Amino acid sequence: DAGITQSPRHKVTETGTPVTLRCHQTENHRYMYWYRQDPGHGLRLIHYSYGVKDTDKGEVSDGYSVSRSKTEDFLLTLESATSSQTSVYFCAISRQGLGSYNEQFFGPGTRLTVL
Amino acid sequence: KNEVEQSPQNLTAQEGEFITINCSYSVGISALHWLQQHPGGGIVSLFMLSSGKKKHGRLIATINIQEKHSSLHITASHPRDSAVYICAVREWGRDDKIIFGKGTRLHILP
Numbered sequence: 001d002a003g004i005t006q007s008p009r010h011k012v013t014e015t016g017t018p019v020t021l022r023c024h025q026t027e028n029h030r031y032m033y034w035y036r037q038d039p040g041h042g043l044r045l046i047h048y049s050y051g052v053k054d055t056d057k058g059e060v061s062d063g064y065s066v067s068r069s070k071t072e073d074f075l076l077t078l079e080s081a082t083s084s085q086t087s088v089y090f091c092a093i094s095r096q097g098l099g100s101y102n103e104q105f106f107g108p109g110t111r112l113t114v115l
Numbered sequence: 116k117n118e119v120e121q122s123p124q125n126l127t128a129q130e131g132e133f134i135t136i137n138c139s140y141s142v143g144i145s146a147l148h149w150l151q152q153h154p155g156g157g158i159v160s161l162f163m164l165s166s167g168k169k170k171h172g173r174l175i176a177t178i179n180i181q182e183k184h185s186s187l188h189i190t191a192s193h194p195r196d197s198a199v200y201i202c203a204v205r206e207w208g209r210d211d212k213i214i215f216g217k218g219t220r221l222h223i224l225p
Contacts, residue, residue: 040217042214042216042217042218043158043201044215045212045213103148103160103163104148104160104213105160106158106160108157
């Protein structure tokens with residue numbers, strides 16, 4: 001357990017509405033990630049952060065934005081939700097493992113349904 | 116072609132059987148992860164390895180860097196091992212990028 005929580009855990013919203021998902025960590029890790037998981041696909045990186053106010057895009061970043069104003073919180077925003085963004089969203093942190101290789105630990109996930 | 120391929124995609128076995136899940140990858144890597152995801156549940160890291168073999172309880176993970184292949188073995192399988200097992204690789208020189216396989220769905224029958 002790397003002290004990662006996500007909120008909300010479940011959300012149903014309508015097309016065109018803004019949605020913000022929150023990831024909170026308690027261990028002061030530098031790297032944080034947002035992934036989405038869909039049937040038939042592996043986990044796909046949306047955005048990641050390597051420090052406060054330092055973020056970068058992943059492979060499926062279109063339609064998403066992120067913010068990290070403090071170390072412990074990484075927010076994912078869907079400015080105008082679409083049905084294609086119905087998915088399970090996982091937050092992750094990177095923690096130093098053995099031999100300097102970083103190991104990822106995941107939050108419990110947020111199930112988002114866009115009607 | 117996916118950079119990380121797992122086989123089989125689905126596997127059903129009887130309790131007690133020896134299970135092997137395979138992962139092949141096409142990029143240079145600095146580390147490989149095996150993850151477990153129970154139905155409706157979160158994702159748990161089982162192993163991270165860069166060479167050789169690691170063992171934890173009934174789980175064994177091996178990696179052959181030259182062949183770009185890893186296996187996850189479960190000995191004396193149990194219904195509670197039923198889950199999706201995901202292989203993921205950290206691309207060499209790209210500490211920020213992890214490539215995930217699509218997962219292997221394992222169902223152990225009592």
